[in-house]
Amino acid sequence: MTPSNISETEMLVGNTLLSDNCSGCHMASDDGSFSRISHMRKTPEGWDMNIARMMIFHGLEIEPQDRRALVKFLSDTQGLAPAETAAHRDILERKHNTIEQDVDPDLAAMCARCHTYARVALQRRDKAEWQNLVHMHLGQWASIEYQMLSRERDWRADALGPVSEKLGQMYPLKTAVWADWQATEWKDMSGEWRIVGHYPGKGDMEGTMKVTSLGGDNYQTEFTLHFVGQTLVGKGKSIVHSGFEWRGTATFPDEKVRQIWAASTDGNSMTGSFFNKDHFEESMVITAWRKTSENGIMGIVPSAVKVGVETEVVISGVNLSGDVTIEGAKVTVTSATADRIVAQVKADGTTEGDVKLSVGKDVSIQTIYAQVDYLKVTPEYGISRVGGGGGPIPKVKAQFEAVGYSFGPDSVAGTDDDVRLGMLQVTWAVDNYSEASAEMQDAKYAGYITAQGTFIPEVAGPNPDRKYGTNNAGDLKVIATYTDGARILTAEAHLIATVQRWNNPPIM
């Protein structure tokens, strides 16, 4: 049966590609299925890694355009539905510093001690196919049974038995949600889009994206992105897999970027990460809205204004019109378009906390505060990696950001009524995290932090100046100091300045 979003021609072309490239090993059956291939579903990245593995380990030779076409065909016909990827998008979108949450402890010990749990949870197979995957692991990496957290158990028996059983139940091949998604009309993404985002350490961004169809779910994109004091214009190309998986590349004057976004089921919004092609840790999380007849406020920058301080506030959205009011503040609009309103805002101190901001009939929240009561550094736990030094793997930096909070009405830190005030300008320092790291002088050797909160790790390789000739890894604390008149506030985060990853697949 042809899924409703795939034309008969596309089916024919896709099946011919499978037959031409894969049927030498994967036997075709009379029902049109291919052994192994037809019994699993994956994300676009999952399928691409699959093809890469066939090339590296099994000698597959395939033209780049055929590889791309197969990824597209397999993602469209054997992909994952939006709901099936929702819990694991941070890994799929290559968000740095992600610590996977709510991972089944059994499966964490079995699978996620070597790669992310998401790599497993973003596949769908029945038990026999999960068992084939276990056999593949044993056939490729004999050491798998000898490593820590596996050698104390009968890894093979556990993996082929209860673990495959559990995976088949948790992540089966056939699901109603995928069948429903295949039956849902997948939307064309062409049109004008509004886009807002936050680039850690750099600040907020708002802009536009013009999307023009090139046919076959391929698009041309034109970006105009405004950061504080800087506007960047870029052009690129994107493709949509599985009806919602937006993948894009774009070129800006100083960098090439990638996009991994998910569209909403109605096709009117997208969220995801926008990152440097070579440094996925240089990334911002964005939200994009299609410009429709609907109104809406997407973002307010800054999100918090201090009592008595006149502040320029930018309200971004779609079809904005009408009077701008903020409870407890005087608002003077200095420029206004349907996308963007700039206003001078001065809070009078009659109210604090989250207050109502209105643009015509659209409503959002502006925060008003009297003082920053405490700071937090995000991420609380960051990772950098040594690199360069003549080796093939570049350094991976770690970006930190200090966020201010007020105590809220109860005047107590860390309670539900605390109010987030956004990114603050602070001074940065690093120090040894523990006694052991002090003894190894990690802070001296591991790298340095810039005024923007970017930790730059040192070069890779053994360092003869260090004890044990060890490399420039370190266990550090990152300290932010905020000065407000005579008041000095500090906060800390934990940084593991570690070694290179030698294998950087699309799904880690």
Place this chain on the structure above:
Amino acid sequence: MKKIIILSMILWGVALSSLSAAKEYMIVGARPDKLFVIDIKARKVEKTFTIPDSTAPQNIVISPDGKIAYVITNHLRSIVGIDLTSGDVVFRADLDYKDDERTWNYGIDISSNGSELYSYDIPTKIHLDRYESLEPRLSVFKTDGGLEAAPVREFPMPRRIHMLMTAKSGALYAMGWDFYKVDVQTGDVQVAYPLRNWTQKNLSQPDALAFWPSWDNNGIFSTPIVYVRTDMAEDNMERFRTGLLSLDLDTEKFELTDFQSAPEILFSSVFHPDRKTAYAAYNTLIKIDLENPHTAKRIDLDHTYYQTDISADGKEVYVGGTACDVAIYSTKDLSRLGEVILPDCPDMGATVIRMIQK
């Protein structure tokens, strides 16, 4: 009794005389294809051999006459016998000798008379579109099997074995979840010393992953082994323990010597020939008093070393593997005595050290 004493005196005398006439050599491998013969007392690489069609030498087994080194290479998938005088390849078994299999070696040793090699093999059947992990086996090769050697006997074996060693009696021992004794004629496998299900009072299941043969100059296998004292308070760091597990290859007796808590990682250990002290290393090198078990001395090494070994006279302890140098320390006080840097600084990786006299 008298006869035995006389006989052993004669044997000892022969051994001593051969020892005094013989020179001691260290054999190590390095990536991608090198085998080195080191005159260790002269601190000098005497011979460098190139192993044909090799990518990563690891385990090495020496024939009892000290003439041939059998090297596991090609990422655990080939056994190559190299004549240590000429460098000629005299034996080769590429373990994928069955067309549809991919096989790894995770343990090798040689029979006491040098006629057979024992290889612990982990095979996977490669189907056209899938893998099928098979049960491991012991493959027995004749050392005169030539350059396309195939096993003469095969027996199923337990999974997860990582080390084989032949006792003087000819019995084969295999370390894995438990320590097994293997009959190389029948394939019978018996637990000789339980590890996974050991019955040591108040001790957790132990953890040891030994790959290092350090018995050439002392006749005893040993490895660091870690476990937890279950009778001690959870906040007491002393409950994390390190011991030495040893198997005397003469008497076939096992011993567990608890000597310290677990302040450091130790990869390998070696007994002094007099069995009164032992040495263990990784980032540190420690001297262990076996008579009154405790760590008698500890020094920091300049970098990580995987294997520990010792000279036949018991005066020098060696650490090697990991990088391209072998560091030499005094067994008496762990003072530095010297080093050997391999030509062109190749990566030893996980290659082992073997000691021979010739």
